[in-house]
Amino acid sequence: MIYHIPWIYTPLRTVMAIWHQLIKTEIPELSKGSVLIRERSRVEETLQAMRRAGVSSLQVISDFDRTLTRFTHNGKTVATTHNILDNRLLMNEDATRKMKELLNTYYPIEIDSNRSAEEKLPLMVEWWTKVHELLIQQKIRKDMLTQAVKESNAMLRDGYKEFFEHLAEHQVPLLIFSAGVGDILEEVIRQNQVFHSNVHIISNYMDFDQTGVLQAFKGPLIHTFNKREGALSHAAGLRELQGRPNVLLLGDSLGDLTMADGVSKPHNILTIGFLNDQVEERKELYANSFGIILVKDETMDVPNAILRYITSSRDNK
Structure with a gap:
């Protein structure tokens, strides 16, 4: 659906009210009880800008453990x-x-x-x-x-299939930064049958000897609070990321906010933080740090709805 708003003749306050209603209508998932947004107008403006720029300008950067995977299941x-x-x-x-x-x-x-x-x-x-x-x-x-x-009981979040397949369908790069073990991470994605060609992983990879026995870990250690260095060193080498200045970033830790630091000349960055535990202790800090906070939400409903919104315009590139 395309909305044509007569910008020249419409007062700014009225325009913002209209846009607020459009976002609420087109992304009802943002009204879920698990969603916290401190600066709603800024989030809405970012969403609008990302939609206008089109899917060819978008990339997605995500943490893995407890971001793409669930935090709990059946208690x-x-x-x-x-x-x-x-x-x-x-x-x-x-x-x-x-x-x-x-x-x-x-x-x-x-x-x-x-x-x-x-x-x-x-x-x-x-x-x-x-x-x-x-x-x-x-x-x-x-x-x-x-x-x-x-x-294992490893599980991707509910709605993961739509998330991975929607990005693959629209050829949107998915860059996964993980302080976990890359070999295991890949196997989890592969066993869920969503390891598409647009997925790029930066993690700690095992180094096996000729007999297939672990002897070391490759490269420098990647942990929760040095993802900025990983972003800067790896992102520049991925040709698929060039010309994609709009970023949807997903994480469950404040350290994940630096994962977009390797993006060349970013235009719009929308951050989504999964607040999985110690909610009351960390809610204020997360609300001041992430654009959207998902509290004990084990689904990909909000990221999926945002991706549908960004890619749904007929004017999308």
């Missing part, structure tokens, strides 16, 4: 890519215990709203370095990863 926490490695096929009981100890020590620090990113950064490096060292000691076999993913 149980869903496995992250690192959790999936906590499988008897891959790790012994002692290593499993140590992994849980590390999680219980460092995860509260990662989500502590009273600590700055600068304070957290060295501790995150410490955490993931210890995890990777522990995994290497287990001599994990590459040929067991597929089965470990199958046996």
